[in-house]
Amino acid sequence: MCPNAPGSCPRGYPMRKVAVVAGGLSRWGVRKASWRELVQEAGKAVLDDAPDIGKKEIDSLFVGAASPDRLAFQCHVAPLVADMVGVYPTRMMARTEMACASGQAAIRHGWLAIASGMSEVALCLGVEKMNLPDMREAQSTMTAVLDREWDAVHGASAPPFFAMCAQHHMLHYGTTRHQLSLVSEKNHGYSATNPYAHFQKPVTAAKVEKSMMVAPPLRLFDCSGITDGAAAVILASEDVAGKLTDTPVWILGSGQCASGNNSGNWKSLDSWQSMREAARTAYESAGITERDIDIAEVHDCFTISEIIAYEELGFCKKGEGGRFIEEGQSRIGGKVAVNTRGGLLGCGHPLGATGIAQVIEVYEQMLSKVPPSRQVPDPMVGITHNLSGAANVHSMLVLGRDA
């Protein structure tokens, strides 16, 4: 453990402790539900998970949503979510947008609102409605998540960009097609246990390797889905959390690092320095090292992303991510259990909801509320990780419970 007190900022300033005290999800998938109905589903679920919190106690609201402007033709969505859920925040309210990391951004902002003393109880809700009658809207919006004028206009939308990362990783480190497939097999195996997941059938490595080519070497089952969904957590100050529960799950620390926006800023496609920096800050602020981590929810938008994540998060040496999955080290019972809810590959990726669903998984794992088949034995420390844009911005949270 590093010498910083848990819950302190990276510079050691004492912040108020903040706990996750409730979580709730909508069902994820290709939904007939509208954007608003997804919000209502997750809003009801999180309030049902917190019967002792009155709606009036929720004094702040942060909405993680990447592009409701384009996908639901609606902006100013924070007060709209307040209406849909029936809360009327009196302290802080805003939408936080960080593309694929918008959900985690909502939690980081909720955390700061409480840590600063401004807020006592914050609702953080993430949502995205991506399946529309005209699917070109989702596709074109996804190009606007990258640097549209420098990257996307040249065809570097997400699948080809991550395909290039995979090609480099295979070339430099000998990562194999089969190792990529094993990530997909593992995560689809876990999502088969998750009734909220978009994809609830196991997928074998062989099936991954026979699936449609998207951008070489990435095939259909190497890619996360176009998914509708919402997720919400309630955060509370130490005072409030102490009244609600004997088993609070604390936010211990956080980290974020960017190395520019467009892919031209990258020195390397297979070595993600900003992810290492974000992890270092997160671990230091939480007073942990990578060896303390029992469970990790990482941003497997593509199979290669999870393999690189093993390395940059310090779970294995650089270049050994392929072997890490092959040895089963990222499965339950291995060195660290990764993406036990099924990840983005198995659950789908409704942009604003993903970062919040990841925190719910860690929270429920720590309270032993997940199905037994995917329960990690007695997890004490968990992390969640989101990347956004061309894998150049990384955001992380560290969560933990009392011994």
Place this chain on the structure above:
Amino acid sequence: MCPNAPGSCPRGYPMRKVAVVAGGLSRWGVRKASWRELVQEAGKAVLDDAPDIGKKEIDSLFVGAASPDRLAFQCHVAPLVADMVGVYPTRMMARTEMACASGQAAIRHGWLAIASGMSEVALCLGVEKMNLPDMREAQSTMTAVLDREWDAVHGASAPPFFAMCAQHHMLHYGTTRHQLSLVSEKNHGYSATNPYAHFQKPVTAAKVEKSMMVAPPLRLFDCSGITDGAAAVILASEDVAGKLTDTPVWILGSGQCASGNNSGNWKSLDSWQSMREAARTAYESAGITERDIDIAEVHDCFTISEIIAYEELGFCKKGEGGRFIEEGQSRIGGKVAVNTRGGLLGCGHPLGATGIAQVIEVYEQMLSKVPPSRQVPDPMVGITHNLSGAANVHSMLVLGRDA
């Protein structure tokens, strides 16, 4: 003065003190500049205003932008702004969206990031590029700022909504057409002194009353413009601010209140209860009363908004806002100087930039950096106010300098 310590949260928890230490604007108007070029103009201006702050010291970035998704076909804009300005935040980075209050949201989040101890120096930049080859894009985006499914589809976009507010105020309180015109005359008079403003010509009340009807009783010069622009401030912790300047301008407090999203939630169109609540929280958290306020930047998206603001902010009794402008009480030399930069009516309203430009005006007034013709004598306490949506969400900041 109320008993709370300045800089404390509404509940009295001691937060770190945060100062505005620099401000910079792009020129506002119908600009040929792109969204990115507007960002660069304001970014350069704010860095030029802070020669002693190295780019590496800026550890956080908050981007206020209402809908770059629709207006610039780009989301994930925070790291893009980092690239354009040349900063690489290592603590907190996100876009904050609250429609017309997005700029102030960026400042409120920057404030919390520093107040909590997470950040030392934060760049808060607001921007909107609203004039596009096809102006229908700006018009349709503005309908998405309101509740599009409940209000906007019935034609209740901003001008007709505020026109209804004006009709009710005239009916209930006897507010006159001429009193509305005087707000426009005052603010265009001030914007004529502001080289960054969209509209730099004085407008007489007679001219307002002869201008094109938009939505009765509101005419063209009762309405703020469709404007391109950007604005940026740098916030710093007390430690950093103390090294940079002998005259820090502090953020003393803040308030925010929502009464639902769609206009059906309103009990009254001319009595804005959530604005009164936001003001009360802001004053209490800052340890001031309305009598302490020397300068106020209020959200005059329409002339009627400023008249109602006089009342809800406590500058005059309910229903006497019309008389307040007629008596010259909101001019420099009156009870409180309102919208000395020219307001939204005179400067235009690039949604994400407005809330930040307002803070720059208060900051520059306190440092006697504005043109002498609009300098308020020795202001000690200033407020900024933004409304968003159908005037049902109100956000406020209180700023002050040391005696």
